[in-house]
Amino acid sequence: MAEPAKIAVSNQKGGVGKTAVAINAAGALNARGRDVLFVDLDPQGNATENLGLREAYDSEPPSLFDILSDSEQRDRIGELVREHEEMSVIPSNIDMTAVEPELTLSRRSGEQLAMALEHIEDEYDYVIIDCPPFLGNLMDNALFAAQNVLIPALAEDTSKRAFELLFDHVDALTRDYEISIDECGVVINRIDVRKTQANEMIDWIRNAFDDTPVWEVRERAAIQRALSNGASIFVEESDCDQIEVFEAMAANLDEQFEFQEVTA
Numbered sequence: 458m459a460e461p462a463k464i465a466v467s468n469q470k471g472g473v474g475k476t477a478v479a480i481n482a483a484g485a486l487n488a489r490g491r492d493v494l495f496v497d498l499d500p501q502g503n504a505t506e507n508l509g510l511r512e513a514y515d516s517e518p519p520s521l522f523d524i525l526s527d528s529e530q531r532d533r534i535g536e537l538v539r540e541h542e543e544m545s546v547i548p549s550n551i552d553m554t555a556v557e558p559e560l561t562l563s564r565r566s567g568e569q570l571a572m573a574l575e576h577i578e579d580e581y582d583y584v585i586i587d588c589p590p591f592l593g594n595l596m597d598n599a600l601f602a603a604q605n606v607l608i609p610a611l612a613e614d615t616s617k618r619a620f621e622l623l624f625d626h627v628d629a630l631t632r633d634y635e636i637s638i639d640e641c642g643v644v645i646n647r648i649d650v651r652k653t654q655a656n657e658m659i660d661w662i663r664n665a666f667d668d669t670p671v672w673e674v675r676e677r678a679a680i681q682r683a684l685s686n687g688a689s690i691f692v693e694e695s696d697c698d699q700i701e702v703f704e705a706m707a708a709n710l711d712e713q714f715e716f717q718e719v720t721a
Contacts, residue, residue: 487544534547641669
């Protein structure tokens, strides 16, 4: 199999529904017949819990912490993979709360995830990385490994500053590592169309990202219900009207990464 498409779902601003976007994007790709590896790089472990793997968060070593902080355990990453009905999952772990200083001491602090994924990534079409909601070594690892970013954002004015901070960080990383990081899309998430500011921000984001795909996801209780039940809306809330948005997203990603059309 060719090298997979790798995407970091990233916004250091909390509360934007990043994990919901990551899980439902992965669910949409799975529905198109793609093999997806989902990496929960957030020490809070929300995606791990939302995918029904709460027990993995408290599991004994080796965990993702060990893989990232100890080069001699890097090739054990395959032992971490858990199978979910929609995707393969590398869960987060409670020990991940201590990984930032460990990575700071590493000689190649931003490359640890990329080097670990080399052992298993060829088994998949996509690797979706759910980033932590802060800038730091973990974010660097996600962006370096993926070199593609999908950005969830809210339809509110605070998103402007969040974009600025994220892109400043991305620019610094691309200079330091001499790589390019591409924007594969922006997801305007949890939209409440009754709010004037929301509609104004949608227009602002579309103008600011005129060369980048932008998707609009409406606020729906069904999305949170699906996560509470351990899966994407494709499995748990198949009547949700926002499925069409994620289907369009997955089709566009397939086009961007030049995957062949799925045939029945």
